[in-house]
Amino acid sequence: MRDIGxxxxxxxxxxxxxxxxELRSAGRIETTxxxxxxxxxxxxxxxxxxxxxxxxxxxxxxxxxxHVAQVLVVSPSDTGIRQARAKTDRLDAxxxxxxxxxxxxxxLWLPDEQTGALRRRLGRRAQLVRARTRAxxxxxxxxxxxxxxxxxxxDLFGQAGRQWLEGLELPEEERETVASALRQVDFLExxxxxxxxxxxxxALESExxxxxxxxxxxxxxxxxxxxxxxxxxxxxxxxxxxVGYLGLDPKVRQSGPGPATHxxxxxxxxxxxRYALVEASWSVVRQPGPMHAFYERIRSRRRHQVAIVATxxxxxxxxxxxLTKAEDYAYAQPSLTRKKLRRLELLAGARRGEVRxxxxxxxxxxxxxxxxxxxxxxxxxxxxxxxxxxxKGASATPGRASSRPLGGKQRGKASVPHPAL
Numbered sequence: 001m002r003d004i005g006x007x008x009x010x011x012x013x014x015x016x017x018x019x020x021x022e023l024r025s026a027g028r029i030e031t032t033x034x035x036x037x038x039x040x041x042x043x044x045x046x047x048x049x050x051x052x053x054x055x056x057x058x059x060x061x062x063x064x065x066x067h068v069a070q071v072l073v074v075s076p077s078d079t080g081i082r083q084a085r086a087k088t089d090r091l092d093a094x095x096x097x098x099x100x101x102x103x104x105x106x107x108l109w110l111p112d113e114q115t116g117a118l119r120r121r122l123g124r125r126a127q128l129v130r131a132r133t134r135a136x137x138x139x140x141x142x143x144x145x146x147x148x149x150x151x152x153x154x155d156l157f158g159q160a161g162r163q164w165l166e167g168l169e170l171p172e173e174e175r176e177t178v179a180s181a182l183r184q185v186d187f188l189e190x191x192x193x194x195x196x197x198x199x200x201x202x203a204l205e206s207e208x209x210x211x212x213x214x215x216x217x218x219x220x221x222x223x224x225x226x227x228x229x230x231x232x233x234x235x236x237x238x239x240x241x242x243v244g245y246l247g248l249d250p251k252v253r254q255s256g257p258g259p260a261t262h263x264x265x266x267x268x269x270x271x272x273x274r275y276a277l278v279e280a281s282w283s284v285v286r287q288p289g290p291m292h293a294f295y296e297r298i299r300s301r302r303r304h305q306v307a308i309v310a311t312x313x314x315x316x317x318x319x320x321x322x323l324t325k326a327e328d329y330a331y332a333q334p335s336l337t338r339k340k341l342r343r344l345e346l347l348a349g350a351r352r353g354e355v356r357x358x359x360x361x362x363x364x365x366x367x368x369x370x371x372x373x374x375x376x377x378x379x380x381x382x383x384x385x386x387x388x389x390x391x392k393g394a395s396a397t398p399g400r401a402s403s404r405p406l407g408g409k410q411r412g413k414a415s416v417p418h419p420a421l
Contacts, residue, residue, distance in 0.1 A: 001069070002044065005096030006051040007089045008060060013051075015039075016093035018101040025090055036060060040067040050100040052076045053108060061110060072100065072107035079105070111231050118202060118228040122221075122272065125195045132188040138181040139165070142174045157185055199224050200347040208233075211322055213340050214332040215315070216374075217283030217291075220344055222276045226319060229273030233324055239317040245269045246277070248313040265309060274312070281311040288374040289331045290381040291315070297385060331377045333370040 007014040008031065015026040029039050040063055043049070049064055050072040051057055061071045076082055079099060081092050099105050111119065136157060143150075148168065153160045165178060203209040203220050212223040229246065236242040243249050247268040254260035267274070285295040285308070294314055299307035322329060 001046040001048070003097050003101040004043070004047060004049045005093045005098075005100060006049060006060070007093040007096065008051050008054050008057055009089070010056065013060070014089040014093040016090070016097040018097040023094055023098060025094065031056060031060065033063065036063045040064045043068050045069060048072070048100060050074060050096045050105055050107075052079065052081075052096070058110065058116070070107075071110075072105055073110065074105050074107060109231060109235060114202070115228060115231045118199070118224060121195055121199050121202075122225055122228055125192060125199065125221075126272065128188050128192045128195065132185055132192065135181045135184040135188065139178050142170070142177050142181075146170060146174060157182070197348055200344050201349070204344055204348055208323055210341065211326075211328055212319055213344075214329040214337050215284065215318065215322075216287040216289065216329075216331075216333055216336055217285075218280050218315075219283075219340065220347075222280040225270075225273050225276035226316075229270035233320065236320065239320040242320050243313055243316055246274050246316055247271075248274060248277070248309070248316060265313075277312040277315050278308060281308050281315060284315060285311055287333075288371055289378050291318075293378045293381045293385075297382075331374055333374065335366055335370060 003018040004026075005016045005018075007016075010031065012028045012030055013036075014028055017024055017026050029035050043064070045068065047068045048070045049068055051060065051074070053073050053075055057073050061073050065071045074096075079096065081087065081095050084091070084095070096105075139156070150156075151161060151164045153164060155161050156165070162182070165182075170178065200220055203224055206227065208227055209220065209223045212218055212226065213220065230236070230242065233242075236245065240249075244266070245268075247266045247270075249266055250262040251264060251266050252260050252262055281295075284291045286292070291311060291314065295307050295311045298310045302310075318329070321327075
């Protein structure tokens with residue numbers, strides 16, 4: 001068995017081989033499908049290969065995987081190569097081979113074809129949205145330069161806003177800037193609509209995406225971003241592992257006999273999925289239910305931003321339970337879920353004339369009953385927390401009441417607020 005390290009570049013890969021306790025360099029190969037296939041055929045079935053994740057690493061891994069025992073695609077932050085005193089392509093490949101032989105490398109999960117396609121579509125949508133934001137900022141910049149106040153319209157780039165822009169008296173160069181930016185906005189919105197239609201079509205075929213959308217406040221982009229980041233939920237044995245993978249777990253510092261301290265979230269893992277969960281939390285906490293009660297409980301003793309991030313973490317835990325148990329959200333509001341799914345169908349290209357009755361104009365009595373049930377669940381959650389806090393306070397060590405905030409390194413650990421009822 002040989003352990004092979006590949007230092008991957010756009011045009012070539014530097015190769016190093018560890019065999020029988022000896023490390024040697026094996027030159028370079030071109031990163032073309034033909035050359036990589038020939039290289040793969042020269043490897044043995046018991047060989048292992050390690051390479052750092054780059055733009056073309058996944059395709060190289062797919063070419064090599066059928067010919068060897070294992071292909072490990074590793075994160076550069078886990079190898080320590082970046083901090084090396086001497087860093088060259090040859091030394092990097094040798095370091096990878098040495099670490100692989102020592103068993104010191106953990107491979108990243110290789111996404112399947114559908115998950116990879118969803119990731120690329122979401123990434124393309126994010127780039128288009130950023131480009132649209134830059135174009136819109138060009139218009140706002142032109143208004144600021146000419147000391148023009150904001151208009152009293154809801155959307156500057158809607159029909160009323162564009163009519164207002166046309167009536168402005170601007171110098172020729174500023175008029176050209178505004179006209180060019182508006183053309184870019186129109187083009188980018190059309191492109192965003194195209195890629196969102198593809199994402200919606202893929203989400204409609206995914207039972208997991210539809211299940212996540214039963215949570216009030218969770219839309220198709222949030223569900224798709226979460227599923228694209230995690231892939232197969234069975235990879236995570238517990239919600240704690242999922243939270244750590246998404247970077248929503250707090251940093252821990254502990255040294256010597258003192259207690260551990262917890263800081264900000266680690267922000268490791270998928271940034272788009274973490275961002276989508278935080279954005280969804282802003283909508284989730286506006287709906288009555290246990291999630292709203294949880295947010296209010298955290299906000300009462302911390303601050304709003306901390307409570308939103310804590311809600312995002314709770315949302316990730318909720319998603320883990322929904323997917324592993326194959327159950328819809330217990331406190332879903334059926335009329336809202338039907339509306340979201342119908343909007344998803346329209347976004348994917350369904351005909352508007354096929355709207356079923358009761359989708360858009362749900363009966364007011366039904367909507368009120370759903371909200372009352374959600375409020376009832378919220379009150380039940382508050383009572384459960386209050387009972388738990390009372391029980392915990394009664395069993396606290398004398399002189400260390402759990403309802404009294406502690407200072408120093410203990411702050412934030414044993415502090416339990418009074419129930420907000």
